[in-house]
Amino acid sequence: MRFSSIFTALALFAGVLIPSLAAAETRPVIVASTTQIADFARQVAGDRIVVKSILAPGADPHTYQPTPADVAMVLAADLCLENGLHLEGKDWMATLARDAGKPLVTATTGMQPLTLGEGDDSIADPHAWFSPRNAAVYVNNIARAIIGRDAANRAEYEARARLYLQQLRVLDAWIREQVDRIPVQRRILVTTHDAFNYFCREYRFNEGNGFLSIAPVGWSTGAEVGGGMTPERRRKVVESIKASGAPAIFVETSINPKQIRQIAEDTGVRIGGELYSDSMGTAGSAGETYIGMMRENVLLIVSALK
Structure with a gap:
């Protein structure tokens, strides 16, 4: 239809x-x-x-x-x-x-x-x-x-x-200050899907991947171009995680965590926590606003990687 x-x-x-x-x-x-x-x-x-x-x-x-x-x-x-x-x-x-x-x-x-x-x-x-x-x-x-x-x-x-x-502007300056606490070689951000490219580019994560996301699932989980996890993409991501020495990888609030948890098992890397990605948090949560979700994401990323 x-x-x-x-x-x-x-x-x-x-x-x-x-x-x-x-x-x-x-x-x-x-x-x-x-x-x-x-x-x-x-x-x-x-x-x-x-x-x-x-x-x-x-x-x-x-x-x-x-x-x-x-x-x-x-x-x-x-x-x-x-x-x-x-x-x-x-x-x-x-x-x-x-x-x-x-x-x-x-x-x-x-x-x-x-x-x-x-x-x-x-x-x-x-x-x-x-x-x-x-x-x-x-x-x-x-x-x-x-x-x-x-x-x-x-x-x-x-x-x-x-x-x-x-x-x-204050949020941006604060994020840079927080990210500076992570040693450069440990600024490796692996998430479920390609939601964090702008974040990685802005704050210099994933240098070995051109400062773009490392993620097993494309930007969409639907039928659009770039969507879904293929065996080849999964293999490359597993290899990238192992080669990068990522201290932790992250699940997302808007994506089923099953795939990334399986990859964590395959690579022996721990789950660093759950990040807000395509939507904010519920009413009353720390991530219920844009500034709140960005703040909580950064605190979680820094804690897991530094």
Whole structure:
């Protein structure tokens, strides 16, 4: 079945939910595809706008399938936000917004992405938020979109954005300070899938791998280019881990840990802990915000590798 047909069916099923949603909320509504983008939007919007995330903590955007509740949420939105670069497998957020007739902003617009693969199999790496400098691009794009729809409160949105951008600069400096505690030869970051390329490039992990991720699974666990673990990729990763002398390898909150745990057994390397990757933590957890997830990831990485 075509994705648009699925959307139509979901919309019909969800129709009864829409009136109650609209009646319950009088403020403008922004619907973001991921938890990180929703957090960026909240930092700019404050209490003037309701911000909702389609993805829940721990969900994988690459393989996510929209639900009737998601359709209702988008139909009640004033503005939709996506990561883009095909993070949302098969571009499900763009499809939801288009079919609902809602404006869509791609938060990575204007960014120069890293490229994975070679030749016809090359793709743009969508996990750009793992560099706080890139996160600033997300925030600026989101701020412009919000101001474009509510120019009367421009000064307020700009003030919030400036404060948060300053916090991102502090976060970046703090990460560099923490990473400096890890001896250069031990800055080897092995995770389940290729989510940490921007982090590795920014903070100089995996020198022997061109400062890119070492991961058994590609950037997507779906059917897109680069997805899935092949026997050849697994063999190369096992060899890379053994050759690198990695002190530890890491599982991720949004990916089944079975494969990386098996690789840990095969290589004799311990599991260093669980990192937030494609989504943030649950409400009340230390990683429930972007700055929180980055902070907790760095503390865990430094503790395991230094």
